[in-house]
Amino acid sequence: MKPISTLLLIAALSSISPLATADVLLLDAIEQAPANSSEGLLRPRTGQTMDAVxxxxxSPSQELPWVGEPPITRWVYPKFTVYFENEYVINTVVHR
Structure with a gap:
């Protein structure tokens, strides 16, 4: 009984490290993104429609067809990619 609980404890502790590392990397990427302004990199904001974008x-350099349900569409511009749910912006990702 004791060896099983020891193995479970080791497995639980070893799974914590990758999660903490992923959070740090995501925060670094957000902090490195330029400001969404004319001084940084102006890009679409959440909630804008496709027509407004x-x-x-x-026009984007590439329009990828929708996938999934609800439909998620991607428009690729030279410096960023815009993600839409139906016809509304849900996220904009800056290219590195």
């Missing part, structure tokens, strides 16, 4: 930023 196209009017402000022009």
């Amino acid at each position: 196209r009017a402000q930023f022009g």
